[in-house]
Structures are given as structure tokens and as C-alpha cells.
Amino acid sequence: MKEQAAGRVALLEDIWKSYGAVPVLKGVSLALEAGEVHALLGGNGAGKSSLMKIMSGLIPANSGRIEINGRTLTHASPALAQDLGLYLVPQEAHILPNQTVLENICLGLKPSPRSLRPRVEALVAELAVTVDLDAQAASLEIAERQIVEILRGLVRDARVLILDEPTSALTPFETSALFERVRKLQGQGVGIFFISHKLREIREICSTISVLRDGVIVLSGPLDEHTDAEIVEAMSRVQLVADGGTAKAGRKVAQIGQPRLTVRGLSGEGFRDIDLDVRAGEILGLAGVVGAGRTEFAETLFGLRRQSAGSVHLEGKELKNRQPRSCIDHGLVYLPEDRQQNGLFLEAPLYWNVSSYLIHRLPFFLRSGTERRIFDGFRDSMGIKCTGAGQAARGLSGGNQQKVLMAKCLSAGPKVLILDEPTRGVDVAARNDIYALIRTLAGEGVAIVLISSDFDEIEQLADRVQVMAFGRHGGELSDAISVDAIARLAFGASEPNHA
Amino acid sequence: MLDLFARNRVVTLVLILALAYAAIGAAAPGYLSGATLSTVLSSSLVLMLISLGTMVVILTRNIDVSSGSVLGLSAAVLGLLLNAGFSLPVAIVFSLFTGALAGAFNGLMVAYLGIPSIVATLGTLGLYRGIMLVMTGGRWIEDLPQDLKALSANLGSGFSALSIVVVFLIVTLWLFLRKTRFGRFFYAVGDNKAAAHHLGVPVRRVQFAAFVAAGSCAALAGVVFAAQIGFIPNQAGNGIELKAIAVNVLGGVSLLGGTGSVAGVVAAVTFITSIDSALVFLKIPAYWNDFIAGALLLSVLLLDGRIRQLIERRIRARRYAIHDRASAHDTKSSTTRIAEARR
Numbered sequence: 001m002k003e004q005a006a007g008r009v010a011l012l013e014d015i016w017k018s019y020g021a022v023p024v025l026k027g028v029s030l031a032l033e034a035g036e037v038h039a040l041l042g043g044n045g046a047g048k049s050s051l052m053k054i055m056s057g058l059i060p061a062n063s064g065r066i067e068i069n070g071r072t073l074t075h076a077s078p079a080l081a082q083d084l085g086l087y088l089v090p091q092e093a094h095i096l097p098n099q100t101v102l103e104n105i106c107l108g109l110k111p112s113p114r115s116l117r118p119r120v121e122a123l124v125a126e127l128a129v130t131v132d133l134d135a136q137a138a139s140l141e142i143a144e145r146q147i148v149e150i151l152r153g154l155v156r157d158a159r160v161l162i163l164d165e166p167t168s169a170l171t172p173f174e175t176s177a178l179f180e181r182v183r184k185l186q187g188q189g190v191g192i193f194f195i196s197h198k199l200r201e202i203r204e205i206c207s208t209i210s211v212l213r214d215g216v217i218v219l220s221g222p223l224d225e226h227t228d229a230e231i232v233e234a235m236s237r238v239q240l241v242a243d244g245g246t247a248k249a250g251r252k253v254a255q256i257g258q259p260r261l262t263v264r265g266l267s268g269e270g271f272r273d274i275d276l277d278v279r280a281g282e283i284l285g286l287a288g289v290v291g292a293g294r295t296e297f298a299e300t301l302f303g304l305r306r307q308s309a310g311s312v313h314l315e316g317k318e319l320k321n322r323q324p325r326s327c328i329d330h331g332l333v334y335l336p337e338d339r340q341q342n343g344l345f346l347e348a349p350l351y352w353n354v355s356s357y358l359i360h361r362l363p364f365f366l367r368s369g370t371e372r373r374i375f376d377g378f379r380d381s382m383g384i385k386c387t388g389a390g391q392a393a394r395g396l397s398g399g400n401q402q403k404v405l406m407a408k409c410l411s412a413g414p415k416v417l418i419l420d421e422p423t424r425g426v427d428v429a430a431r432n433d434i435y436a437l438i439r440t441l442a443g444e445g446v447a448i449v450l451i452s453s454d455f456d457e458i459e460q461l462a463d464r465v466q467v468m469a470f471g472r473h474g475g476e477l478s479d480a481i482s483v484d485a486i487a488r489l490a491f492g493a494s495e496p497n498h499a
Numbered sequence: 500m501l502d503l504f505a506r507n508r509v510v511t512l513v514l515i516l517a518l519a520y521a522a523i524g525a526a527a528p529g530y531l532s533g534a535t536l537s538t539v540l541s542s543s544l545v546l547m548l549i550s551l552g553t554m555v556v557i558l559t560r561n562i563d564v565s566s567g568s569v570l571g572l573s574a575a576v577l578g579l580l581l582n583a584g585f586s587l588p589v590a591i592v593f594s595l596f597t598g599a600l601a602g603a604f605n606g607l608m609v610a611y612l613g614i615p616s617i618v619a620t621l622g623t624l625g626l627y628r629g630i631m632l633v634m635t636g637g638r639w640i641e642d643l644p645q646d647l648k649a650l651s652a653n654l655g656s657g658f659s660a661l662s663i664v665v666v667f668l669i670v671t672l673w674l675f676l677r678k679t680r681f682g683r684f685f686y687a688v689g690d691n692k693a694a695a696h697h698l699g700v701p702v703r704r705v706q707f708a709a710f711v712a713a714g715s716c717a718a719l720a721g722v723v724f725a726a727q728i729g730f731i732p733n734q735a736g737n738g739i740e741l742k743a744i745a746v747n748v749l750g751g752v753s754l755l756g757g758t759g760s761v762a763g764v765v766a767a768v769t770f771i772t773s774i775d776s777a778l779v780f781l782k783i784p785a786y787w788n789d790f791i792a793g794a795l796l797l798s799v800l801l802l803d804g805r806i807r808q809l810i811e812r813r814i815r816a817r818r819y820a821i822h823d824r825a826s827a828h829d830t831k832s833s834t835t836r837i838a839e840a841r842r
Contacts, residue, residue, distance in 0.1 A: 058697065079699030094694030096687055098757040107687055108698035110680070139814075152698070269815070 007034040008070075009191040010055070010086065010160045015064035017050055017215075024050045025061070026215040032160060034189040037182060039202040039223065041195075042212035043235050043427045048195060051212070052162055055193075056088035057081035069159050079108070085159035087152065089166060091195075091425055093145035097138035104137045105151050116155065123154050126184075128177045142338065143170055150178065154185075161185070162193040167201060168424050173289065179205050197427050199228050200456065211235055232428060256282045256463065258315075260447035261332070261416045263301070266310030270296035271471040274310070278416060278447040283438065285462030286451045287486045293471035294451045295337050298418050302327050302334040314416065328357055331415030335405055335422060337451075343405045344393045351375035351389040353404055357412040378407035383433055399430025406437060417441065418449045423457060435461060455483040455490075509751065511803055512766040516773065523777045530780045537657035541727070543772035544665050545570075545720045547765070549736075550743040550750075551672060552716030554764050557747055558676075559709045560689035560756025561609055561616035565601070566717040566743060568627035570736030573598040574721035575631045577647075578640035578731045587646050595718045601627055602714015606707035624740070632733060640731040651726040661723050668719075673761040685709060689756025746771060749796055751803075771796075 010032040017025040024047045032038050042048040053059045055066060060076035067073070068084040081088075096104050105120055106113040117133070124131055129147050140148065146166065153161050163182075167175045182192060182205055194206055202209065202223070209226060211219040211234045219226065219234040257280035266274045271293030278284045288294050299305045301312060303322030312319045314330050327333070336342035345353055355362065355371045362370070372389040379386070384403045386396060393401060402422060409417060419438070423431045438461060442448055452458050458465055458481070465481050467474035467489035475489035524531040549566050556563040577594035581587065601623065608619040650660045658666075676682040687695040688705045696702050717736075725731050744754075750767030752759030774792050778785070 077699070078697055079701070082699050088697075090697065094691060094697045096690035096694055096757065098690045098753075099686065103683070107683070107695070108700055112680075 007189075008032070009034050009068070009189075010193075011065075011067040012051075012055065013065040013067075015051065015054060015066070016062045017047075017054060017059075018062060024215050025054075028064075028212070028215070028217055030210060030217070030220075032191040032193065034159075034191055035186050036208055037186055037192045037194050037206045039194050039196065039206035039209040040212065041197070041202070041209065041231065041235055043429050046212040046235075047215040048212050049164075052088055052164060052193075052195070055081070056086060056162065058088075082108070082156060082158070085157070086162070087156050087158035087160070088162040089146075089149045089153050089164060091164040091168065093142075093149045095137045095140065095145050095148065097136070099137055100134050101131055101137055101140070101148060102133040104148055105133075105155055109156070120151060120155055123151055127151070127154075127181050129174065143174060146170060147174070150181075154181075158190065160191050160193070162195070164195045165197065165425060166194075167196065167198070175201070197431065198454075198456075199231065199428075235428060256280065257445060260315060261449070262313040262316075264311050264313075266297070266300065266307055266312065268296060268300040268307045269305055271300075271468065274468070274473055276449075276466060278449055280415075280445045280447050281442050283442050283448045283450055283461055283463050285458035285465040285481075285486075286449055286468065287453075287455060287458050287465055288468040288474065288490050289453060292468040292474075292490065294468050295420055296471075297468065298334055298420055298449070298451060301418065302332065304334075325360065328412050329360075331413065332418070333357065333409045333412050333414035333416070334418045335409050335420055337420040337424070339398075339401055339405055343408075344401060346394040347392055349390045350384075350386060350393055350396075350404055353393050354378060354407045354411055357408055374411055375407070378403075378410065382407060382437060397427075397430075399426040399433075402426050402430065402434065406434065410441075414446055416447045416449070418451065420451045421453065422450070423452075423454070455486045458486060459483050509760065509763045509766050511806070512750070512763070512770055512799070515799060516766065516770050519770075519773070519777070523781065527780050530777065533657060535776060535780075537653065539769065539772050539776050540657070540662055541651065541653075541659060542776065543768050544662060544723045545727070545736075546739065546742060546746065546772065547665060547669075547768045548716045548720035548723065549739050550746040550764050550768055551669070551761065552713035552720075553740070553743040554747050554750075554752050554759055554761070555672075555676075555685060555709045555712045555716075556616070557744075557752050557754060558685045558689045558756060558759055559706050560692070561706060561709065562744070562754070563605060563616065563620050563710065563713045564740045564744075565605060565620040565623040565627055566713060566720075567736035567738060567740040568624050568631070569598050569601045569714050569717035570721040570724060570739065571731075571734070572601060572627045572631040572634075572721070573718035574725045574731045574735050575635050575640060577722055577725055578643060579634060581644055581647060582640065582642065587644070591722055594722055595715060598714040598716075598718020598721065599711050600714070602711040602717070603707070605714065606710030609710065610703040610706035628737075635731075635733070637733060639733060643725060643729055643731075647726050648729050651723065661726060664719075665723075668716075669761060669765060676761060681705075686757050691757075742771070745796060749799060 008031060010030075012028060012030045015025050015028045016023070028047070028051060030038075040048060040051075050059070054061045054076070055073075057073060057076050057078045057080055065072060068081065068086045071084050073081055073084060096107065099107070102113050102117060102120060106116045109116065120133065124133070127147070127150070131144060131147055131151075137145075137148070150163075150166065166178060170178060182194075185192065194202065196202055206223055209219070209221065209223045209231065210217050211231060213235060219231065259277055260280050261276070261278045263274060263276040266276075274297055276284070276286075286294055286297075296305065300307050301322070303324050303326065312322065314332055317330075319327065319330060319332070324334075345356065351368070351371045351374065354375045358374070375389045378384065379389070382403045384407070385400050393404060396404065406422070422438070423434055426434065438448060438450070450458065450461055462481060465477040465486060467476070467486060469475075469490055477485055477489070520531060549570065553563055553566060573594045576597045577590050580590035580593055585593075605616075605620055605623055608614045609616045652659055654660065676685060684695070684700050684705045687698075687700050688702050692702055721736065724735055746767045747759065747764060748754065749770065750759065750763035750765075752763060771792060774795060775788060778788055778791065783791075
């Protein structure tokens, strides 16, 4: 007992927090020992992110006590929390686009960036990542931004790290490098709160688990003592189908119909010579690691980038000089990867968002009643949780934002739907809803191209898998689709990544 | 070569400035002289101070359109105190304090009360001008003492006491923004406020400080104005805030915050002021001034924009070219990378 007290790096006692009259945290207590990797789970709206923000000093709690390294966080201040030795690596990296990567990492620290450079370089080497420290941060890809955040935490010598879905933007290769690093930190006595929706990752790296639901801890203890089913049940209170494989088996291959989209020899920025066929009712998984050129490929298909060679046929008709609008009119619809930046109108009401692909087909004088009815239809069928059609999209949780985006794509009546990372940053329950929706759509005869870095997801959903690696065609799988087989092709390697 | 232009608006500006000087020098021999330099320097002081203050605010992704009124108000305080018999140093200190206070009020509204800066400073633009008019009863302040005017007199080397102060201020501001931790915060807040807050940067204090700095600069500009003109009209500083914003844009300070340099602003102020003096020298009627200044401003910005686009396209092409080259020999390297990761 004494030893435990000495090794305690973070302690939360009876934290209460409410926004207005709505309580989000109702007396949460947590302890983190040195060298412990503590998984923190919870559905959207469970209070997870509020708890993290309180711990890192971004917002004040109504009551309760937070102790970091034996010292109390006396007031809400990120600077104080970092001084005490706690760093929050947020899910969406905070980047200063006009500064260099090095300046981004070192901002807020006392020593000058130049004098910290050797340390940062050492950390970069240890993490086995490639980052150009002198590049402008604006040029970084999502995964690279995440790495910058992790480096920020490491260079600050934090004793408590909060990793908020750190792997959601990382490739399997980067994920395993990160886990190596986490284990090393664990050995050095750093305590880590690990937030993730991927049970498989949690099993791999965490020793303890706590599940939050409606602002209360409903399950807590050593990870070994709880089964996946117990954890999922604790999170959602509803029994969920943990494995989606059965539903796929139920869908008959015979439902797959005529060719819808035929791409031949398409080349563009970041990819070269890609062929692709999707039939009506088929889910084609387009797998690959971050940087394989899948998003560039999809954006070129949708007319957002210029192609340098190749042809695209939709139902036998060639689409030349593609523009997003002509693609939508022909029934080729794209759901972008970065929902905050490219997908949603964050300040606009939800029904504006949903009708935005339809806007050219609506009459000159818009009738909000019609638009609201369209939204309400999707809201009921997809289970979007919101206060009403007029709510601003910013106020929704990640999973619900993603559903709104899906509704927007569906309102255009797509024949071919390209989904780019449709479940990034989405909790388990909402993810299952989205999976079900994708299957239903395929059942209705929509041809679906599913781009995902989560190979589990591809394995669960896809009828056929095409892999891109380094901007080229990396291989195809039509039966025996497994995570290992996909990983093998994605890395262009002769051995699987995940053992 | 192109990259150099892309990274620095200053280089483009200085080059155009040099070309313009050469052309004018050829057209009107005698223009290129120490006397011209001295004229340009002294007539740029007011705009320089206002522009530098505005720049600090713009860096934090706010805007200050009240600086012209702060100039007028501070100058009025200076004039009234002097004419009431206070000594010059006391009057200047009070005048600067007035400017700092006016800036602090702007900063209070923006940083702590959350009022958008354009709205807040539009309000104080009217308010501060109104206070000035109430104080002076709508009359011009004349008969300012000689020792004030002496501050703007040429000390022999082409510099006046005030221009030495301004040069000193330029160097200090440059060092502060480039070399200090707190200076870096101004860029950080403008670049990404949420990120800065997350990393423990005192966002509000930085925004507040920027407005106080802008107010103080505007007050110093008021002192320079009074010393140079010798009297203080009701409309002192009217409209200079917009000119200062144009200078900032010309000097490469992004209105979206986070980028810009003292050197860029100094070059842009010199450029704008040189146009005025050159037109006089070329005997072009004064009513052409605004037209020519506006047209030049737009052409520099257009040129700069084109160069930037060109470079961005090249950087993109280069990035994907590297990508292609990497993919040629990646099969082997990725295998070893995986092997490393498994260790």
C-alpha cells in the first residue's frame, strides 16, 4: 500500500462538472500509478473529453481535486498542468501552420528551439519516424501532425501523458513504433491514460481499464479481468454485435450487379496507373497505409485534383473534365477524410449541411421546411443525436457529425459512394451504426468504395479488397480477406505486420 | 531564387523600390541624394509608428482601426498640457500614457470581454475622436512651444531626435519579436489560438499587450505629428489607420495572423512614402498621389500573389516527385522498416 502511494503520479478525486444545468461528470475518481497504462473508454457524450480537459487545465471543474505528481492542480491552467508534469496529446493535433515543425514542438518551453534541437532529434530517431524539423507545419499530413503532438509530450518530460486516440491517424507501422515508445516510457515510470475505441489496441498496450458512461465510472479494474463483451456492454448498456462478420456472410454475392464505376490507368498527384472496378451492391475496400495515395486518388476521381492520364467511366459513360458538381449530378459522391476541414459547415444548421449536395437541385427560393424534412428523415433512420435540425454542426459529437456527413452524401442519391475513413474518431456504438448503414446501402444496390487504414474494418465490411501501396496498385484480394493478407500487400512486404 | 521571393515579401519590395529609385533618378537627376533620404525618413515617421503598432495587433489575428483617433487624442493631450504650462517631458509622458490607456481599453474589450476586434476598435475610433473634440472644444491647438518643434529638427546628420527614437524602437521591436520567448507568443496566438492556449501560452495577456503596444505607438506618432506640423488640427490622424493596414498587407503581414516581419513593414512604409516624395520631384500634380499609390499597391500585391502561386505549384510538384522516386526502391526498405519495428 505504501509503495503504491509513492508510485502514484495522478489522482482525481470526486470531479464534478456541468455545463449549465446539464451535468457531464458526476463524481469521477481515478488514480494512475507510475508505469501504468490505463485505458479510458466511453461512448460519445460519456464525459471523457471533459475529464481530459479538466485534468490538463483547459477547463475548470465545478468541484473535486486533481493531484499530479503529488502536487495539486490549484486552478485551471494548461501551463500549470504541464509544469506539474502532465501533457495531453489531443486527438486533433494543435498545429501552428506558419511556424516550423521544431518551433511547433518547442512552443511554450523555456529553452529556445535551437537549444532543444538535439533532444528533439534524438526523440525523432527513437520514435523511428521521419519528420523534417525545418518544414513549415502547414505542409504536414494528418499523421505527421499527430507525431508532432506526441513529440511535444515527450520533449516536456511529462510524468503523466494523456493520449487521446493517438493511433486514429497513424499507419500500422507508426502505431507499432508508438507502442514501443509507450512501453519504454512505461519502463521509465511514466503514467499514461490511453483513450481509444479500438479494443484490440487496448488489449495490446493497456494494463488497467476504466469505462465512463453518463459521467460516472461504471467499470474499473485490471484489464485481464474483463471480457470484450463486458466492456462494450458497460459502455453502451445495450448488447452490441461485437463482430460484424456474420452480417457480411448473410449478404449474398449474387446481389452484386452491373459494373458501376470503371477506372483505367488513372494517374495524378501521388499515384500512378490505377485500375478499379466496382459493381452495384459491392463494397470494395481500398486499403493501404497513410501516404499510399488513396485520398489523392479519390480526390482526383471526384474532380478535386487534376488527373494526368487515364479514364473514368460511370455506367459505361466516360466522365471527362470532372468537377465535383458534375460528379454529384452523375451520382458519384465522395465523403472526405477530414470532416472538420473538408466535410462540414461547422457553424451552419444541420439541415443546411445535409442539403448542401442537393443545393443545385433545389428551387431558387429555398424552403427551409423541405430541407428540414429531408434532414428529419435521415435523423430518424440513422439515429443522429441532436437537439434539432437547426442545431449547429459544431456542437455534435464526432460520431454524429460523421452520420450527418453520410446523410449529406445520401441525399444526393449516389450510385457510387466513395467513403474516405468513415469511422475515424468515432466511438464503438456509432461505428456499428455506420457499418450497418454501409451494408444496407450496398444491399440497396449502391456501389461503395471504402477507403480505410483500419484493416479490421476492411476485413469486416469489404466483399473485395484492392490495396494501394506507394501510389501504385499493390494487389487484390477477393476471398480470404484477412488483416494479415491486407497488411502484407499494403507494405509491399513478404511478411505480415501484425503477428 | 523564386523561393527567396516566396519566403520574403521584403526582398520583392526592396527590389521594386530599387528599380523605382533608379527610374526616377534617371528621369529627374538630383532626386537621388541625401536630402531626399532625409525627407523620406522624416515624413515616414508617423506612418511608420502607426504601422508597427498595427502590425503587432495583426500578428495576433486582431485588427486595430482606432489608431488614427488615438493619435489625435494623445496629440491633443500633449498640446493642451503644453499650453497649460506643463513642461515638455511631463506632457510627453502623459500623452504616451493616454495612448497606452486607450490601447488597454481596446485590449480589455477584445481579450477579456470577447468583443471582436473590428467591432471594438470601430467603436473606439469614434469614441476617442469624440473625447478629443470634447477636450479641445472643437478648436485647433496652436502656438505650441518651440522646444516641441525642435524635437523634429534636423540634428545635422539628416536625423532628428524623434527619428533616432523611432529607429531605436524599430530595432527593439525587431529583437523582441524575433529573439524573445514572449515575442514568439504573438505569432503563436495569431497562428492558432487554440494550440497556443493548449501549450500554456497566456493568450489573453498577449492579445492585451498587443493593443497596449499599438496604443503607445499611436501616441508616440501623435507626439511626432505635433512636433512636425507645429499645431494640432481636429482631424489629426484621420484615416491613417487604413493606410497602416494597407502598409501591413504590402509588407507581407498576413491579415489572418501569425506571419509578418518588422523589416517588411519598414520596407513598405519607405516604399509608400517614397512614392509621395518622388511625385513631387517629378512635378506630377499632387491630386494624382492617391491614384498612383493605390495602383502601385495593387500591382505589387498581384505580382506577389502570382509568384506565390507559382512557387506553391512547384513545391507540390517536387513533393510528389520525391514520392515517386521513393516508391521505386521502397519494397526493400519497407521490409527492413517492419523488421525494425518488430524488434
